[in-house]
Amino acid sequence: MSSKANAFYAQSGGVTSVINASACGVIETAREHRDVIAKVYAGRNGIIGALQEELIDTSKESKAAIRGLLQTPSGAFGSCRHKLKSLEKNRAEYERLIDVFRAHNIRYFFYNGGGDSADTCLKVSQLGESLGYPLQAIHVPKTIDNDLPHTDNSPGxxxxxxxxxxxxxxxxxxxxxxxxxxxxxxxxxxxxxxxxxxxxxxxxxxxxxxxxxxxxxxxxxxxxxxxxxxxxxxxxxxxxxxxxxxxxxxxxxxxxxxxxxxxxxxxxxxxxxxxxxxxxxxxxxxxxxxxxxxxxxxxxxxARHIASQTDLDQAYAVGEAAVKMAVAGKTAVMPAIVRGKGKRYSWRIGEAPLDEVANVEKKMPRNFISRDGFAITPAARDYLQPLIQGEAYPSYRQGLPRYVRMKNELVPRKLRKRFKVA
Amino acid sequence: MSSKANAFYAQSGGVTSVINASACGVIETAREHRDVIAKVYAGRNGIIGALQEELIDTSKESKAAIRGLLQTPSGAFGSCRHKLKSLEKNRAEYERLIDVFRAHNIRYFFYNGGGDSADTCLKVSQLGESLGYPLQAIHVPKTIDNDLPHTDNSPGxxxxxxxxxxxxxxxxxxxxxxxxxxxxxxxxxxxxxxxxxxxxxxxxxxxxxxxxxxxxxxxxxxxxxxxxxxxxxxxxxxxxxxxxxxxxxxxxxxxxxxxxxxxxxxxxxxxxxxxxxxxxxxxxxxxxxxxxxxxxxxxxxxARHIASQTDLDQAYAVGEAAVKMAVAGKTAVMPAIVRGKGKRYSWRIGEAPLDEVANVEKKMPRNFISRDGFAITPAARDYLQPLIQGEAYPSYRQGLPRYVRMKNELVPRKLRKRFKVA
Missing domain, CATH: 3.40.50.460 (Phosphofructokinase domain)
Structure with a gap:
């Protein structure tokens, strides 16, 4: 099964009010599996952090700080819109990733983003294999655009x-x-x-x-x-x-x-x-x-101050499930939100293969828009209503939400080569 | 002292997330003084409602609906930006107001607004006197602009x-x-x-x-x-x-x-x-x-969903105090918020004479702005911080705040003459 190694986690693309809840799910769950996952390194400013060997050592953060991620919006480790090009066009970037992962004994790759990052995640998993450095790459879904396929909705x-x-x-x-x-x-x-x-x-x-x-x-x-x-x-x-x-x-x-x-x-x-x-x-x-x-x-x-409790719970759950999937030896998959069939809303975490998720955009069904094109239909309402249920209020101090600040200490570099992101 | 009669309440100018809390304070307190105030009529769309004899009978609203005003933003009876001109320029409007008040036995006038409405309130009180129809006119402060004098801050x-x-x-x-x-x-x-x-x-x-x-x-x-x-x-x-x-x-x-x-x-x-x-x-x-x-x-x-509890409490308190002032026989006054002198923030309701409030704009003190002009000073922070304390969350249903809808039933007209607002 899985051998003990470090994990890499990165936030990708536009941030959301609950993406840090997924980070919290990843880190807390990894801490429960120290026999498998030694440390979780977070990419400083997303995947760019991996390319530039700027890895944040989340083991330096207190339990309370990690818990605080649950109620803190936006990307606590930084994000970026950098999209890895195709293997043919920029093989150097993929190889650099593998170099950095190898240098830091990173065997688990958790990529928290939308469709583009699902694609990157899949490629990294494939390339690691072909370069003789097998990685388990799990995509953690996130996008306010709600356009990821194979999941009932997207956290955020x-x-x-x-x-x-x-x-x-x-x-x-x-x-x-x-x-x-x-x-x-x-x-x-x-x-x-x-x-x-x-x-x-x-x-x-x-x-x-x-x-x-x-x-x-x-x-x-x-x-x-x-x-x-x-x-x-x-x-x-x-x-x-x-x-x-x-x-x-x-x-x-x-x-x-x-x-x-x-x-x-x-x-x-x-x-x-x-x-x-x-x-x-x-x-x-x-x-x-x-x-x-x-x-x-x-x-x-x-707007974390008025985040949906359902959304927050799901954001945490996909982070948690991603680590459990990794621990179970899986790769090239994404935890997905599966809606129950009953009249009363329910959800559970399922699993979607990344080759079916990457680069597929889920459009809004036409029957969600009224015939005149200016309103939503009852079908849309049935779909949307459960997703906004519950008020996940953050705690307050002096009239303002208490959002955590991470230390974000970098792991010492091991590679002599620097890498310039194009 | 006061004889039993009806009261008129109107919302004026741009609305706020807590102006209805002042309405709630006025109506609930008036209901506790039925020996003095028979009914509270609210102006439909503010003072225009009085001019056009469109009076909302708030006695038709349930106790729960009135309580619901506490958590409902904007003007439940409608507001307007209509400013009564000077007596010389439009005496007809003032006389019409008195006619309507006389027809409906209205002897208490509560005007919920900013500087302009304080001025109107004062004039109505003076004119009533000179026309042999004495009214008690109390101004209820409200403005997001925070520019009313003689009150530490303005509700809203x-x-x-x-x-x-x-x-x-x-x-x-x-x-x-x-x-x-x-x-x-x-x-x-x-x-x-x-x-x-x-x-x-x-x-x-x-x-x-x-x-x-x-x-x-x-x-x-x-x-x-x-x-x-x-x-x-x-x-x-x-x-x-x-x-x-x-x-x-x-x-x-x-x-x-x-x-x-x-x-x-x-x-x-x-x-x-x-x-x-x-x-x-x-x-x-x-x-x-x-x-x-x-x-x-x-x-x-x-944004009632994240209203300040301090602000909400004060908005209710000025409404409540306005009625108590009326019951105590006062006129041409405004309940004001008075900040306590202690290090720990405290406030109480004081009283300001309308002739000192009307048409005076309170500017931000220069020592609230940093020397370079781009930031606030510690003095500003000390002043502002207490005003945002506490989260006055509304209740929710299906993921959305439960804002009340009033019946807003009009009182039957008594005047044969119609009035066209210019």
Whole structure:
């Protein structure tokens, strides 16, 4: 089975409010298996840390600090968007990884990220094999985009979904209370460049006819200016106001992002504003309504203060399961969240082979979007609702959340060669 | 002393996440004094409701619904920005108010708002007197801008302050974890057109050297592009990233708002974006850093999910005290929050005469802003910190806050004359 060796853990891509919970799951579970996993080294700034031999020794962190990861958003060890190219194009990077792993007796590779990192994880596992340095590579799923296949949902998404649904409900109450004489249209821009999962979650804010959001703009539905304006006007006339939640990936039929609608700054440079101000200007020009807009940006994916308990539990569980899979001798797999079949929501951890996960993007099913393209369906609601259940409040000190600070001490280098990341 | 009559309550101006707590304080306390106050009528959409004789009968609401106001953001009866002009310019409006009050036997007037409404409140009280219809007019303080005089702070501000401080801390962790290879500058735009109180509150997020926010832009300090850019660059070089919190009221020495820096849309129309995208573009152009920006807009003042318990308690207390003052026969006063002198924060409700409150704007003291103009001082921190203490979580159902819906039944009209609000 497994021989005693060190483990490498890295966070990859855009961070989430619960990715550190997965780190906590990995590290705590590894500590319970010291007979197999000696130490967990974390990559400083993700995979770049492995390439540059900047390994954080998590054994230097106290039990309390590691526990504190559970309630601390974003990447405690740093993350990066560096994607390893194909083996043919950049074999040097893969070989460097194996060199670093070999030098530090790393035989377990836990990569916490989305589709790209699943692909990297798979390749590293394959290459290690062919270079005579077998590694167990386990992918730990994470992405607010919720686009990983073979898992019912992706850790990180549920908390963004909760934040967006709550923010939509709250801002809508504000607009509703002033709309008789003031702002009539409010536009909230949310993340989701390729899929409308996050925008869809705003739909949970509505409980009954007339509730916000009145218009959701999905990347999956080609933007039709005329239909959009008609819908906004109808909502204002009927309910007194209109709340629009727009996915940053909303685009026209010819594939142009709405966020790039020709906005120019004083110097003539393109792309100053985002989608929300562009839509607001359109509404003002065509319908004349007073508007306000908000862009949540990082606030939504860092909002640990209102994380979903379900999401947090799952984020921890995939970290824990990844280590258990490694200890059980598995490789090139990913712990997946499997939804129970009952009417009452339940979930368990299953296992997905990485060759089926890597580079596959899970789109939102068409039957999750209403026929007119501006709302979610009951099927979407059934899917989304359980993911935002529970409030995983952090502890507070002096009115602010107590987020941990890690020591992040580096392991002494063993390789003489430095490596420059392209 | 007081004779039994009805009361009128109205919400005025921009709403807050705890203004309904003041309504709750007014209504619950009035219900305890039924011998003096028969019913509380709420203005539908604020003072416009009084002018148009659209009075909501709050006695139709259940005890539970009224209690639910405590945890429901924004204005449950509607608000408006309608400001009564001077007596000389629009005597008709004041006379109409008295007519409506007389018709409905309203002898108590509770006006829940900022400086403008304090002024209206005072005038109504004076005019009633001169028209032979004496009213007791009590102002209930509320404003996220925290600019009311004679009160240590304004209900509504503490919760925005808490939201902004938490959001700054959270987003900063996101940037910090990615900055080595990605976004280096993050800009958060917050409210505060005339005073920097809200932007100042972001300073609470910093615990130690190097913590965000690294730059705060106050309306009180003239924007100096060169100094700003130098500060951003220094922060990026020293800490790897820079978090900027900018008040929407930030302006240049000649009084130009930074949010109006010549931005044009594709059609050449001005003022598309806000301040945040404008600053981001400046940073990109001059320093070349990758950036992200967020505009919190209504999200910050509607964020009941993370309201300050201190703020909530005070919002209720001023509502309660207003009724007690009325019952005690007082008029033309405002309950004020008085800070205790001890080292440990304490507060009690005092009383301020309206003629000293109306139309006076409390600016942020200069000694609350650091000499370089980009940070808060320890004095500011001492003042601000107690106001964000405690987490007043609402209850949840299916993962979302349970905000109440009022019936908002109107009292039958008594006047034959309609009134058109200009």
């Amino acid at each position: 998404f549920g908390s963004v979904a909760k934040y967006v649904a709550i923010s939509t409900r709250e801002a809508a109450l504000d607009v509703a209370s002033m709309c008789a004489s003031s702002t009539k249209v409010f536009i909230l821009e949310v993340m989701g460049r390729h899929a409308g999962w996050i925008a869809a979650a705003s739909g949970l804010a509505a409980e009954q006819e007339g509730d916000a959001p009145h218009v959701i703009l999905f990347p999956e539905v080609a933007f039709d200016k005329k239909k959009f304006l008609a819908r906004v006007e109808k909502s204002v006339k009927r309910f007194g106001y209109c709340v629009v939640v727009a996915s940053e990936g909303a685009q026209t039929a010819d594939g142009r992002f709405l966020s790039d609608m020709g906005t120019r700054d004083a110097f003539g440079h393109a792309q100053l504003g985002g989608l929300a101000p562009a839509l607001a200007a359109m509404v003002k020009k065509e319908l004349g309504y007073k508007y306000h807009w908000a862009v949540a940006d990082y606030l939504q994916r860092a | 501000f503490g919760s925005v302050a808490k939201y902004v401080a938490i959001s700054t801390r959270e987003a900063a962790l996101d940037v910090a974890s990615m900055c080595a290879s990605s976004t280096k500058v993050f800009i958060l735009e917050v409210m505060g057109r005339h005073a920097g109180w809200i932007a100042a509150a972001s300073g609470l997020a910093a615990e130690q050297e190097g913590d965000a926010p690294h730059v705060i832009l106050f309306p009180e300090v003239a924007f100096d592009k060169k100094k700003f850019l130098a500060r951003v660059e220094k922060s990026v070089k020293r800490f790897g990233y820079c978090v900027v919190v900018a008040s929407e009221g930030a302006q240049t020495a000649d009084g130009r708002f930074l949010s109006d820096m010549g931005t044009r849309d594709a059609f050449g129309h001005a003022q598309l974006g806000g301040l945040a995208p404008a600053l981001a573009a400046m940073v990109k152009k001059e320093l070349g850093y990758k950036y992200h920006w967020a505009v919190a807009d209504y999200l910050q003042r509607a």
